[in-house]
Amino acid sequence: VKRHSSGPGQRMDIRGIYPPIATPFTQKELVDYHKLEENLNKYSKIPFRGFVVQGSNGEYAYLTSEERVEVVRRVRQAVPKDKLVIAGSGCESSMATVQMSDQMAQAGADAVLVVTPCFYRGRMDSRALIHHYTQVADACPVPVILYNVPGNTGLDLPVEAAVTLSQHPNIVGLKDSGGDITRIALIIHKTQNQDFQVLAGSAGFLLAAYSVGAVGGICALANILGQQVCQLEQLCVSGQWEKAKALQCRLIEPNAAVTRKFGIAALKQTMDWFGYHGGNCRSPLCPLTESETKQLRSDFTSNGWL
Amino acid sequence: VKRHSSGPGQRMDIRGIYPPIATPFTQKELVDYHKLEENLNKYSKIPFRGFVVQGSNGEYAYLTSEERVEVVRRVRQAVPKDKLVIAGSGCESSMATVQMSDQMAQAGADAVLVVTPCFYRGRMDSRALIHHYTQVADACPVPVILYNVPGNTGLDLPVEAAVTLSQHPNIVGLKDSGGDITRIALIIHKTQNQDFQVLAGSAGFLLAAYSVGAVGGICALANILGQQVCQLEQLCVSGQWEKAKALQCRLIEPNAAVTRKFGIAALKQTMDWFGYHGGNCRSPLCPLTESETKQLRSDFTSNGWL
Amino acid sequence: VKRHSSGPGQRMDIRGIYPPIATPFTQKELVDYHKLEENLNKYSKIPFRGFVVQGSNGEYAYLTSEERVEVVRRVRQAVPKDKLVIAGSGCESSMATVQMSDQMAQAGADAVLVVTPCFYRGRMDSRALIHHYTQVADACPVPVILYNVPGNTGLDLPVEAAVTLSQHPNIVGLKDSGGDITRIALIIHKTQNQDFQVLAGSAGFLLAAYSVGAVGGICALANILGQQVCQLEQLCVSGQWEKAKALQCRLIEPNAAVTRKFGIAALKQTMDWFGYHGGNCRSPLCPLTESETKQLRSDFTSNGWL
Amino acid sequence: VKRHSSGPGQRMDIRGIYPPIATPFTQKELVDYHKLEENLNKYSKIPFRGFVVQGSNGEYAYLTSEERVEVVRRVRQAVPKDKLVIAGSGCESSMATVQMSDQMAQAGADAVLVVTPCFYRGRMDSRALIHHYTQVADACPVPVILYNVPGNTGLDLPVEAAVTLSQHPNIVGLKDSGGDITRIALIIHKTQNQDFQVLAGSAGFLLAAYSVGAVGGICALANILGQQVCQLEQLCVSGQWEKAKALQCRLIEPNAAVTRKFGIAALKQTMDWFGYHGGNCRSPLCPLTESETKQLRSDFTSNGWL
DSSP, rough: OOOSSSSSTTTOOOOOEEEEEEOOTTEEEEEEHHHHHHHHHHHTOOOOOOEEESOOOTTTTGGOOHHHHHHHHHHHHSOTTTTTEEOOOOOOOOHHHHHHHHHHTTTTEEEEEEEEEOTTGGGGOOHHHHHHHHHHHHHOSEEEEEEEEEEHHSSOOOOOHHHHHHSSEEEEEEEEOOBBBBHHHEEEEEHTTTEEEEESSSSSGGGHHHHOOEEEEEGGGGSSSSSHHHHHHHHTTTOOHHHHHHHHHHHHHHHHIIIIIIHHHHHHHHHHHHHOOOOOOOTOOOOOOOOHHHHHHHHHHHHTTO | OOOSSTTTTOOOOOEEEEEEOOOOOOOTBOHHHHHHHHHHHTTTTTTOOOEESSSGGGGGGGGGHHHHHHHHHHHHHHHHHHHHSEEEEOOHHHHHHHHHHHHHHHOOOOOEEOOOTTGGGOOOOHHHHHHHHHHHHHSSSSSSEEEEHHHHHHOOOOOOOOOOHHHHHHEEEEEOOSSHHHHHOOOOOOOTTOOOOOSSSSGGGGHHHTTTOOOEEOOGGGGGGGHHHHHHHHHTTTTTTHHHHHHHHHHHHHHHIIIIIIIIHHHHHHHTTTTTTTOOOOTTTTOOOOHHHHHHHHHHHHTTOO | OSOOSTTTTTTOOOOOEEEEEOOOOTTTTTTTTHHHHHHHHHTTSSSOOOEEEEGGTTGGGGSSSHHHHHHHHHHHHOOOOTSSSEEEEOOOHHHHHHHHHHHHTTTTOOOEEEEEOOOOOOOHHHHHHHHHOOOHHHOHHHHEEEEOHHHHHHHOOHHHHHHTTSSSSTTTEEESSSSSSHHHHHHHHHHTTTTTTEEEESSSGGGHHHTTTTTTOOGGGGGHHHHHHHHHHHHHHHHHHHHHHHHHHHHHHHHHHHITTOOOHHHHHHHHTTTSSSOOOOSSSOOOOOHHHHHHHHHHTTTTOO | OOOHHHHHTTOOOOOOOOOOEEOBBBBOBBBOHHHHHHHHHHHSSSSSEEEEEGGGGGGGGGGGGHHHHHHHHHHHHHSSSTTTEEEOOOOSSHHHHHHHHHHHHTOOEEEEEEEEOOOTTGGGGGHHHHHHHHHHHHHHHEEEEEEEEEHHHHHHHHHHHHHHHHHHHEEEEEEESSBBBBHHHHHHTTTTTTTTTEESSSSSOOOOHHTTTEEEEEOGGGSSHHHHHHHHHHHTTTTOHHHHHHHHHHHHHHIIIIIIOOOOOHHHHHHHTTTSSSOOOTTSEEEOOOOHHHHHHHHTTTTTOO
């Protein structure tokens, strides 16, 4: 597997499926590195392209700077060399993002995933975002992947900004979790000469994203149904669209349940059911209520996964 | 072509591409039936499945009740028998919708398209919408198609409401203009035993909709690039996904330009450019500014359509 | 009481409190004019400035054109000459609004209240809205009041549009139901030389609106607690702010309950409790559930009104 | 001036006006403590109740943890003992917020201002927020003030959560920057037995907030027109409502210009015009464009402030 660009104009190939891994905590809400490694060991049987450390599902917003870097280091050590480690290095300021990206690269990340800053969202227009990402990509020792997650940020990376940024030699792609398939198709179309790679940010629209030219997915659901998400990838890549459709449809409700509907607490609860270490989130994220847990289970059983 | 259900449990087949036709007006803002018929004549060479009269692009919200029915009558008279005429009969009250649906059926509509009522959107929950559509479908002499267009209504028909309504023998399908492909896939999945047919409400996500099981599209862009939208349908239906993707991508910007971005005035302006009668909208919809017209043209030229 | 302008530059004075009256229906959902008149008789003891017929609470969106005019006629006949009758004449098209305004004026309306058209909200910018209201005000035989109700329309009349329109000799004021007090204050400030009168569109922020210069209110809650809303007016007008504050605060939850929270069905349910004719709404508006009814009652009892 | 509670059930009195001070940076984007102190010196002539360090206008989201504490320390050293120093200590996790609050208290903060965590806003319901604030308030050595700023967080602290939290002995009040005056009045009403103090989070609705019972304001505009904002406070407190109204109205556009409309870059640009140190923001916040600067100036000149 080629991981880094080997010549001018050639970019790191990031095709494939990645789980944005969860961060297990101890009773005292400290990072439980042991459980983290056990999860990674269990994932080793699944044909993932690599792992995303500190996507939104990793509760990165709740980790200290030191923890963020340390988790990346531990993951890099725990997984085989041929697996890509993509690290979420986004911070609100450009300065902090530059520094975090560098530290994560030093800790072994093969690429960094940089979420749109969003606290001052009223001013995060194309100009500001292009400025931000350019500073980060200029300074970063490893390739940069843009990260658009409007459900959390309340902000959609403008198409024109994505297109402009696709021309930067150190920006290799985009993770889009918004799920607006028209927008995803348009970005792919307008960057088609740039070798710019788009990854679906959710298993809910993975097939549709492949149908318009995406090359992979970073899918929370892959933490639980990793084998199945990889199978969906294979069906799409090999053009078996009818089978893909049948599988895709059975993944939508489970996926929604562990993301938009009930959030990370549901992701972790389900990981426990499937033999991984999930456990509690850091506060203020609360455990599910009993009624939510029941609905969560039903979203898996009614689709035949439990 | 079979248009009506011929036995118990069998529903009208609505597969295919439909332009939601525009309504031409005279200088005095009266409906120009002559120009309307000329447009329909020009459309006769295109392999449309039929015509949607008074989708949102038909400015139905600006027509009187009498005009709404009369336009349906004229269209039915002008187009060949084997073309379906689907008439937008939605009103805010159930009572008015029942009546309008009946009048449009008498005027020759093969089916009616019923938009979600929305003025009191805070109370338009599943209960209210199921109640509304059930009354309409019970009374309507022709099949009913649900119509979800959140961009105009500020309301998303809940998935559970669509699933419940799919079981009504006189509700045959859904036009979804929201473009949330995960939601569209889920509705198709959850109604798969109901012979419930989903139509994409826009050319922007037509390929993606086909990829998850939609059976056609009601696409504003088909008023202008009808041949091309039908070609995209054929590529999807025959499984030529790579060619479909290339064509789909070239349609996104033109489609956005005549819908979300610049609205019906842009649709009509472009119709003029392509040899149809577009003309002005009814007030308060204004003609495009010069700068908007320039951008509109550019969205067509940069994709090779002008 | 002076109702109409008596000289150049002098506008109709619309100060005071108005209930936006509800429309009672029979079991068959026909307008019950008898009950309507009985309600008006009961209101005659309350020092209202007048009545608003077909604000959003009047279910105007569910009435036919004929019913809309007829309700105005009946109200005008039923109430004393010295009470203003303000009729909601807004339609989506300018043409229909011009016509409806004229018919309502003929039926006896002293002024018309014109909601922002909203179905094509993406294009309802200042240009379109100024165009719309200017046409209506030019043609209308009675004064025009602008009506901003973003909760229903999904649209906020831009401040600059309100300021421009305030200069039209036949536009006398604005009903603002949005409740953004900063915006209300700014509009009052920027129209201070125009004799432009702003009415609060809800009892929830009536005191605050007076504090920044509003001159009255059109308040759903006045259908039920009319005496109290008029008392609040008096306290504000006479500068008894502490007493006003105490009364205002007790009105917020009841007001929210019969508007935003539970809608018109709650307004009508509460009217029944208070000795007026409320009854059912037209479909698709549903009666309250049992649990909603309980909460509604509690919002009145906990504030000492039931 | 009494600052701390002196007995059981008595809370810190936080009445008055506070500027949420800006953070000046050097050319290299480091905190410029010297300029910060010069600003504070200039503010010493204005009858502020105190200073808010690291409200949203302080770019706290762009500061490191160390910088956040250090800025508090410097401000405490620079301002007279009788001025309250309120420090924004909110972080996304409860754990980090507890720690930051403690450090800021050690650095001399008289109270802390804790913004609603928001990155996982879909799960930040009353349960989560009550849990969060309770942990923070239990542990915090100084009083806690809730901070609701939906414009940045995309989240509104639920009224019921505010009411529950008002009963905590170490939670003394709320800064509400949302500007929904009905909501503000309701919170004041429902906490009236708790000695719970509400501060307006903006000069745009300061008068209206006083009219319903607020006791002060934390107003970005006070960084520039501090004397005037304090004067408005005096007019409200002394019941001179007509004069208050006239002054209030002239502050709305300048206030909007340096907050919602153009953001912190505008605040700092205007500070430069008024003799304070403003300067650039940290990236990715960009300087104003020329056209924005022109509009900004006009929003001050047209109201007579420049």
